[in-house]
Amino acid sequence: MRAIRWVALVIIAFGLAYLWGASLIRESTTYAAVGPRFIPSAIGIGVTLSGLWLFLAPGAPPEAESPQLVSLDWLSIGLMFVLVVAYIAVFRVLGYLLATTLLLWLGAQVLGDRGHLIRDGVIAVALTAGIYLVFSQLLGINLPQGPLPF
Amino acid sequence: MFGGDIWANLINGFSVVLTPQHLLFVAIGVVIGTAIGVLPGIGPSLTISLLLPVTFGLEPISAFVMFGGIFYGAMYGGSTTSILVNTPGESSSVVTAIDGFQMAKKGRGGAALATAAIGSFFAGTFATLALMLMAPLLVRFALQFGAPEYFALMLLALSAVTGLAGQSAPKAFFATLLGLAMGMVGIDLQTGQPRFTFGNLNLLGGIDPVMVAIGLFAVGEVFWAAGTFKRTVEETVTLEGNLLMNREEWQRSWPAWIRGTLIGFFTGVLPGAGATIASFLSYNAEQRFAKGRADLGKGAIEGVAGPEAANNASAGGALVPLLALGIPGSATTAVMLVAFQIYGLRPGPLLFQQQADLVWGLIASLYIANLALLVLNLPMVRMWIKLLDVPKPVLYAGILTFSLLGVYSDTQNTFSMVILLALGVVGFLLRRYDFPLAPVVLGAVLGPLIEQEYRRSLAISVNDYTVFFTRPISLVLMTLVAMAFLVPLFNAIWKASRRGAHVPAADVGEIED
Numbered sequence: 001m002r003a004i005r006w007v008a009l010v011i012i013a014f015g016l017a018y019l020w021g022a023s024l025i026r027e028s029t030t031y032a033a034v035g036p037r038f039i040p041s042a043i044g045i046g047v048t049l050s051g052l053w054l055f056l057a058p059g060a061p062p063e064a065e066s067p068q069l070v071s072l073d074w075l076s077i078g079l080m081f082v083l084v085v086a087y088i089a090v091f092r093v094l095g096y097l098l099a100t101t102l103l104l105w106l107g108a109q110v111l112g113d114r115g116h117l118i119r120d121g122v123i124a125v126a127l128t129a130g131i132y133l134v135f136s137q138l139l140g141i142n143l144p145q146g147p148l149p150f
Numbered sequence: 151m152f153g154g155d156i157w158a159n160l161i162n163g164f165s166v167v168l169t170p171q172h173l174l175f176v177a178i179g180v181v182i183g184t185a186i187g188v189l190p191g192i193g194p195s196l197t198i199s200l201l202l203p204v205t206f207g208l209e210p211i212s213a214f215v216m217f218g219g220i221f222y223g224a225m226y227g228g229s230t231t232s233i234l235v236n237t238p239g240e241s242s243s244v245v246t247a248i249d250g251f252q253m254a255k256k257g258r259g260g261a262a263l264a265t266a267a268i269g270s271f272f273a274g275t276f277a278t279l280a281l282m283l284m285a286p287l288l289v290r291f292a293l294q295f296g297a298p299e300y301f302a303l304m305l306l307a308l309s310a311v312t313g314l315a316g317q318s319a320p321k322a323f324f325a326t327l328l329g330l331a332m333g334m335v336g337i338d339l340q341t342g343q344p345r346f347t348f349g350n351l352n353l354l355g356g357i358d359p360v361m362v363a364i365g366l367f368a369v370g371e372v373f374w375a376a377g378t379f380k381r382t383v384e385e386t387v388t389l390e391g392n393l394l395m396n397r398e399e400w401q402r403s404w405p406a407w408i409r410g411t412l413i414g415f416f417t418g419v420l421p422g423a424g425a426t427i428a429s430f431l432s433y434n435a436e437q438r439f440a441k442g443r444a445d446l447g448k449g450a451i452e453g454v455a456g457p458e459a460a461n462n463a464s465a466g467g468a469l470v471p472l473l474a475l476g477i478p479g480s481a482t483t484a485v486m487l488v489a490f491q492i493y494g495l496r497p498g499p500l501l502f503q504q505q506a507d508l509v510w511g512l513i514a515s516l517y518i519a520n521l522a523l524l525v526l527n528l529p530m531v532r533m534w535i536k537l538l539d540v541p542k543p544v545l546y547a548g549i550l551t552f553s554l555l556g557v558y559s560d561t562q563n564t565f566s567m568v569i570l571l572a573l574g575v576v577g578f579l580l581r582r583y584d585f586p587l588a589p590v591v592l593g594a595v596l597g598p599l600i601e602q603e604y605r606r607s608l609a610i611s612v613n614d615y616t617v618f619f620t621r622p623i624s625l626v627l628m629t630l631v632a633m634a635f636l637v638p639l640f641n642a643i644w645k646a647s648r649r650g651a652h653v654p655a656a657d658v659g660e661i662e663d
Binding site for chain 1: 377554567575583
């Protein structure tokens with residue numbers, strides 16, 4: 001079975017899960033008009049139907065049109081994901097400046113800028129500082145400080 | 151407010167906007183707009199989303215003239231990379247690359263850029279004019295609208311998106327519903343019941359549609375880039391010669407501009423159809439009517455002139471339902487609607503009446519923006535070409551970082567980053583399987599609104615469900631909704647004629663409208 005049909009099944013599952021989630025919504029006993037469950041239930045039914053529709057009418061396979069879709073660099077994608085998860089995890093601990101500089105620097109590497117370690121490092125520091133200025137001075141937003149003295 | 155008043159209003163609008171501060175924001179808007187138009191991977195809806203926190207302290211007019219400049223600017227800028235690098239900066243410029251790049255290879259790149267810029271100016275100005283004339287008419291009509299009409303109208307917008315976004319109707323249908331589904335998360339306004347929060351306090355406020363836009367378009371795009379960057383090789387052509395068109399090129403261009411403008415404007419007014427569809431339809435029209443149509447695909451100037459005019463005209467057209475009715479038809483206009491909401495404003499007939507200065511100031515600013523964009527994109531085009539030297543990995547890493555920080559700054563809570571990441575994964579998967587992204591943002595914005603209108607309708611009619619069909623305007627709209635599900639049929643016909651256009655599979659994805 002083609003990949004898109006599996007996607008359609010996932011969508012149907014999501015629709016059913018959404019309907020289950022909607023069933024958890026408690027209807028208010030005092031509110032007489034359309035309750036909080038109605039539209040979500042309708043959406044859940046719609047999602048399930050859309051999955052069914054997609055299953056029955058999957059259309060032309062995208063691979064036929066774009067060769068890029070077939071050979072994705074999953075390693076890089078995975079690395080990117082891990083990098084972002086790590087960033088979120090250490091954001092408060094390492095503080096904005098360190099964490100963001102690392103994200104920019106390593107992120108550029110993962111995205112393929114191999115061999116420009118120093119240039120990217122400099123850009124990372126500069127951008128981080130720039131964004132810091134915009135956010136904290138211009139917008140007055142607090143960013144976590146972390147172990148550094150500033 | 152109507153008829154002869156339009157010109158009085160426009161003059162008032164100009165007087166509002168011709169101040170140094172507002173002009174500064176127009177300038178900032180058009181510069182940013184052109185820049186993101188040139189740069190692939192970042193589009194107007196994402197940019198406006200990212201800039202929303204930055205505009206908090208500004209007065210509304212400054213913010214909106216900037217957004218208008220960004221919106222129009224992106225339509226101008228996209229053509230530059232299409233023509234010179236065969237890589238469209240916006241999905242609305244995919245078609246331009248077909249003939250534009252061929253022209254560049256033949257040494258007529260300057261002429262291609264010229265026809266794109268001048269055509270864009272022509273179209274943008276005309277579209278703003280049409281907006282100015284059409285919106286007040288629509289407003290007058292919409293003053294009769296009540297909740298049932300707004301519900302039906304929003305439903306029509308969502309159904310039209312289903313039929314028009316992308317090539318697969320079921321996929322567009324799901325994408326719209328996904329957005330609506332996300333819009334339901336949070337506390338129900340009417341009853342105070344939490345929905346889909348699963349005990350997580352962070353979700354009580356719901357999923358901000360701006361976050362949806364940023365997550366899908368920025369983070370998703372970065373994941374996609376991670377997966378594809380090392381496989382793409384770019385072919386660049388240097389810009390030789392001047393930026394002038396010869397007599398023949400002018401003569402072939404202006405009919406294409408006119409055709410493109412008309413097609414683009416009306417396509418833009420239609421919810422769900424945006425710049426990309428407009429450009430494709432324009433290319434189709436050129437295949438049928440252009441004097442040089444035999445050369446299309448090999449470097450015919452009409453293939454650049456028409457679509458570039460169309461995408462600019464569609465931006466003006468898209469503002470018609472947004473400003474006159476408060477109905478967004480694309481991701482960009484949806485995000486602009488959120489911007490209005492943040493200021494506590496609701497676009498529509500009331501806005502025209504109560505905030506005439508803001509609305510007409512915005513319209514006046516669009517004329518100024520067009521002029522500024524013509525200057526930026528023609529004589530100064532070499533500056534933008536330099537922008538392409540920015541290494542893409544750094545650019546994308548920057549976009550990712552700015553996105554994560556942007557959502558953090560809203561809530562001071564790293565949970566927002568988690569949601570953003572999740573949305574990024576969703577966005578990536580949607581792209582992987584060829585789902586359109588714009589309907590998700592549209593659904594997320596319209597979901598809460600359409601639910602409110604539904605509830606209000608039934609409250610007015612005391613739970614009488616036929617209210618949508620007994621009121622005449624509402625009945626007409628609901629009929630259109632039913633017809634909108636027939637649009638997939640139209641789409642099939644359009645697809646068949648599009649195969650004749652032989653569009654290259656340019657990987658711009660849904661950096662859409």
